[in-house]
Amino acid sequence: METGQNKIPYDELAFDIDGVVADTFRAFVKVARSQYGVQLQYEAITDYDFMSVMDIKGDVFNEIIERVLEDPLGMGISPMNGAVEVLVRLMELGPLVLVTARPDNGAIERWLEENLGLNGNNNRIYLEATGTHREKLPRLLKHGIKYFIEDRLETCYLIREASLTPIVFEQPWNQKPHPFRTVKDWEEIDALVKW
Numbered sequence: 001m002e003t004g005q006n007k008i009p010y011d012e013l014a015f016d017i018d019g020v021v022a023d024t025f026r027a028f029v030k031v032a033r034s035q036y037g038v039q040l041q042y043e044a045i046t047d048y049d050f051m052s053v054m055d056i057k058g059d060v061f062n063e064i065i066e067r068v069l070e071d072p073l074g075m076g077i078s079p080m081n082g083a084v085e086v087l088v089r090l091m092e093l094g095p096l097v098l099v100t101a102r103p104d105n106g107a108i109e110r111w112l113e114e115n116l117g118l119n120g121n122n123n124r125i126y127l128e129a130t131g132t133h134r135e136k137l138p139r140l141l142k143h144g145i146k147y148f149i150e151d152r153l154e155t156c157y158l159i160r161e162a163s164l165t166p167i168v169f170e171q172p173w174n175q176k177p178h179p180f181r182t183v184k185d186w187e188e189i190d191a192l193v194k195w
Contacts, residue, residue, distance in 0.1 A: 007192060007193060007194035007195075008146075008147050008192050008193055008194055009194050010090050010093045010094060010193055010194065010195070011093075011094050011144070012144065012145060012146040012147055013090075013097075013145065013146075013147045013148075013149070013192075013193065014097035014098065014099055014140055014143065014145040014147070014148050014149070015087075015096075015097070015098050015099075015148070015149045016098075016099060016100060016101075016136075016148070016149060016150045016151060016152070016155075016169070017098055017100040017102070017108060017112075018068075018100065018101075018102070018151075019151035019152070019169065019171055020080065020083075020149055020150065020151050020169045021079060021080060021083050021087065021098065022072065022077050022078075022079060022080065022108075022111065023077060023078045023079065023080050024068055024072070024077050025042065025045060025050070025171070026042055026078075027068070027072075027075050027076055027077040027078070028064055028065075028068060029041070029042045029045075030076070031064055031067070031075060031076075032056065032060070032064055036056075036060050036064070038054070038055070038056050038060065039055075040054050040055075040056070042172065043172050044172070045171075045172050045173050046172055046173055046175065047173050048151075048152050048153070048154070048173045048174070050173065069102060069103065069107065070107050071107060072107055072108060072110075072111040073107075073110060073111050073114060077111065079115050080185075080186060081185065081186060082185060082186030082187055082189075082190070083186050084115060084116060085186070085190075086186050086189055086190045086193075087116060088116060088117070089190075089195075090193070091116070091124045091125065093195075095123070095124055095125060095126055096124060096125045096126070097125075097126045097128070097140075097143045097145055098112070098125060098126070098127050098128070099128045099130065099136045099139050099140055099148070100127070100128070100129050100130065101129075101130055101131065101132055101133045101135075101136065101155075102129045102130075102131075103129060103131045104129050104131075105127050105129045108127070108129070109127055112125065112127065126143060128143075133152060133154065133155045133158070134158060136148075136150075136155060136158075136159070137158055137159055137162055137164070140159065140164060141162065141164075145164065146164055146165060147164070147165045147166075147167060148164060148165070148166050148167065149166075149167045149168075149169050149183065149189065150166055150167070150168065150169065151168065151169045151170075151171045151173070151174055152173075152174070153168065153174045153176065153178055153180075156168055156178070156180050160180075165181075166180050167180065167181050167182070167183055167192070168180045168181070168182040168183070169182075169183055170182050170183065170184045
């Protein structure tokens with residue numbers, strides 16, 4: 001447990017979406033298995049470039065990725081356990097900053113509206129779709145963010161170069177040795193926040 005002095009001010013904290021807020025990769029595995037017959041285990045995704053560690057045809061992979069990007073609600077992507085409760089609490093304190101490498105806001109904004117119960121009240125979140133992992137940094141700086149919870153190690157190294165503090169959301173693909181603080185779930189994220 002963090003002491004009060006070490007806790008993160010809510011307005012200095014931002015989140016990646018896929019693999020942190022949204023359980024996207026588990027939905028990918030479920031769809032690959034049930035609809036395409038691909039025998040794949042979630043724990044076997046040991047690299048963020050997960051096509052390199054799975055036996056899946058390129059056209060099937062691309063089709064599922066397109067569905068992930070264009071229809072996260074239809075794909076059945078769930079929020080990570082505990083994410084909704086913590087994010088709703090944070091939104092009560094001020095606007096929530098979410099930064100994703102997705103190419104556009106549309107589909108993931110609808111997913112967030114549905115799962116966070118925004119009911120069209122999107123002024124409670126700043127959603128930044130950057131199109132690339134490298135472009136996350138300028139968006140984080142624009143919002144005055146000092147801490148970013150991310151599941152992709154390569155992005156964490158980029159963020160650290162700008163003196164921001166990355167926090168790794170533990171996933172099978174980020175188990176290589178690294179110098180960053182990690183959280184394994186949203187209960188641990190909740191414990192980091194200076195409420």
